[in-house]
Amino acid sequence: MTVTTMTPAQLERFEARLLAERAEAAERAAEFDDVMGEVRAARSGASADDEHDPEGPTMTQEWSQRTAVLADVQHELAEIDRALARIADGTYGFCARCGKRITVARLDARPTATLCIDCARLER
Template structure:
């Protein structure tokens, strides 16, 4: 059993050494794409917050961009950058 295990470890080490492709490559590519997705989401959120700050400056913050109705406080607490009321967001 012990020698089988050692043989397996040696074989897998050997196959990794022979492989041109980094065995971690797929994982790293996946993590990179996760990070890229996260970065895109954060960029989008920052843009939304920037727009919210502009509306704050313009005095239109908290008003629905589509119908002009006030956006409920609870919605603004949950989504400070919300542009529309619940009805218009649907």
């Protein structure tokens, strides 16, 4: 395991930011979960004519869009949790591919980054 060379203040700053982002994402997930319940209830009570309603989106469209947004929020939560785990185990800020330091500027832009900018460019 690689030992972090970030200062304790930097690590605390990133941890606080990640925890704040996690709280916001968890709140969005809870809201979408509530909305998904409403869509699920409406979908189960929908008549066959709903799928052919020219006035608006079908329940299938609503379900698909909201499911995608919820999946995105859940993915965001997982990325944040993995970043917090890396802070806890001392590997935060190191590239998962080459082992080099990820710059603080990159982590400021994307605190869940697992790759340095050079390795991230190779991923494209």
